[in-house]
Amino acid sequence: MKNILFTGACGYIGSHTAYSFLKHTDYDIIVIDNLSSGFVENIDFLQSTFKDRISFIKIDLSDSKSLENVFMESEIYAIVHFAASIVVSESVSNPLLYYSNNTKNTLDLIKLCTKFEIKNFIFSSTAAVYGEPENNPISEDSPLLPINPYGASKMMSEMILRDTASANQNFNYIALRYFNVAGALNDNDYQKNRGLGQRNKNATHLIKIACECAVGKRDGMQIFGDDYETKDGTCIRDYIHIDDLAMAHLRALEFLEGEKRSEVFNVGYNNGYSVKEIISRLKEISKVDFKVEIAKRREGDPANLVSNNTKILNLTSWKAMHNDIDLILKSAYLWEKSPMSLIK
Numbered sequence: 001m002k003n004i005l006f007t008g009a010c011g012y013i014g015s016h017t018a019y020s021f022l023k024h025t026d027y028d029i030i031v032i033d034n035l036s037s038g039f040v041e042n043i044d045f046l047q048s049t050f051k052d053r054i055s056f057i058k059i060d061l062s063d064s065k066s067l068e069n070v071f072m073e074s075e076i077y078a079i080v081h082f083a084a085s086i087v088v089s090e091s092v093s094n095p096l097l098y099y100s101n102n103t104k105n106t107l108d109l110i111k112l113c114t115k116f117e118i119k120n121f122i123f124s125s126t127a128a129v130y131g132e133p134e135n136n137p138i139s140e141d142s143p144l145l146p147i148n149p150y151g152a153s154k155m156m157s158e159m160i161l162r163d164t165a166s167a168n169q170n171f172n173y174i175a176l177r178y179f180n181v182a183g184a185l186n187d188n189d190y191q192k193n194r195g196l197g198q199r200n201k202n203a204t205h206l207i208k209i210a211c212e213c214a215v216g217k218r219d220g221m222q223i224f225g226d227d228y229e230t231k232d233g234t235c236i237r238d239y240i241h242i243d244d245l246a247m248a249h250l251r252a253l254e255f256l257e258g259e260k261r262s263e264v265f266n267v268g269y270n271n272g273y274s275v276k277e278i279i280s281r282l283k284e285i286s287k288v289d290f291k292v293e294i295a296k297r298r299e300g301d302p303a304n305l306v307s308n309n310t311k312i313l314n315l316t317s318w319k320a321m322h323n324d325i326d327l328i329l330k331s332a333y334l335w336e337k338s339p340m341s342l343i344k
């Protein structure tokens with residue numbers, strides 16, 4: 001049986017992607033995570049569904065000795081690397097955390113890949129590598145000009161991957177540049193399946209925060225800036241359903257297996273919604289008129305980030321199955337209402 005090493009799969013995107021892999025493939029999964037922002041409950045849910053096909057080892061990626069032991073003890077077929085620090089504003093105030101946790105730890109992981117001759121690597125990158133792009137929707141060949149250390153830490157990781165792959169013919173990678181991810185595991189039944197969703201300890205994601213307001217977990221929320229050059233003055237983002245993002249990783253692995261070459265793909269829907277639009281649609285869906293106030297802009301927030309997704313659609317078998325903002329909002333809202341979301 002082939003093992004895939006998932007770093008950071010106690011977190012939001014990694015846990016949903018593990019679910020998709022376990023459901024649609026025969027691979028077994030080894031998760032390593034330090035639980036800094038992840039939840040062991042996500043692993044409990046996956047183990048209750050898929051039994052011993054998924055195992056968990058609590059390791060910090062900077063603990064190179066323990067990490068190397070994982071490579072020595074299990075034959076690893078591919079790596080899906082989610083583990084990172086992910087809060088843009090924190091990266092502005094504490095950049096070294098981001099360069100060490102995101103860039104340095106990725107570098108060390110790639111070193112182990114070359115040492116143990118791992119051929120396939122899938123990397124969680126981000127639209128933040130583009131910074132403040134001149135043109136939207138953004139294609140993958142747009143210049144990489146990140147405007148915050150979070151985006152820069154991911155851009156550097158991409159460069160390390162690119163250069164390692166060009167120096168080493170047996171090592172291939174896919175960098176998936178995620179746009180804004182939201183929603184909870186769908187799996188055909190929103191009402192019953194309440195095992196996985198977004199459980200951030202201190203959420204900074206718009207849809208998550210708005211849902212917390214709608215269910216009464218927060219008294220209200222702020223919009224950071226309504227003076228951007230956008231249709232209603234608030235920032236525009238491309239929101240992708242977590243299940244579609246999860247499947248992009250599976251399609252990326254199929255691409256690596258079939259093509260045996262590296263690529264970078266945007267993963268989004270080519271649709272932009274403003275902060276005000278998201279909040280007003282969620283208020284309609286939840287029928288709750290929660291309090292919203294306008295605050296000043298946050299440092300490091302670009303006005304507009306919308307993905308051109310032509311490349312992933314053309315080169316892989318990935319399809320956008322949940323490209324519907326109301327469905328995404330409903331999914332996130334129902335998760336937030338469920339008791340499972342209370343685990344913090």
Ligand SMILES: NC(=O)c1ccc[n+]([C@@H]2O[C@H](COP(=O)([O-])OP(=O)(O)OC[C@H]3O[C@@H](n4cnc5c(N)ncnc54)[C@H](O)[C@@H]3O)[C@@H](O)[C@H]2O)c1
Nearest residue numbers: 008010011012013033034035036037038060061083084181
């Ligand atoms: N959520 C989004 O909208 C979004 C958008 C673009 C890119 N991303 C990227 O996707 C990936 C996953 O994001 P997420 O939203 O699931 O975040 P998350 O915080 O839910 O998950 C990150 C996981 O990594 C673990 N981790 C962090 N540092 C670690 C370390 N040093 N050693 C071991 N484990 C460590 C955390 O405990 C957590 O379980 C990240 O790389 C992030 O940069 C996320």
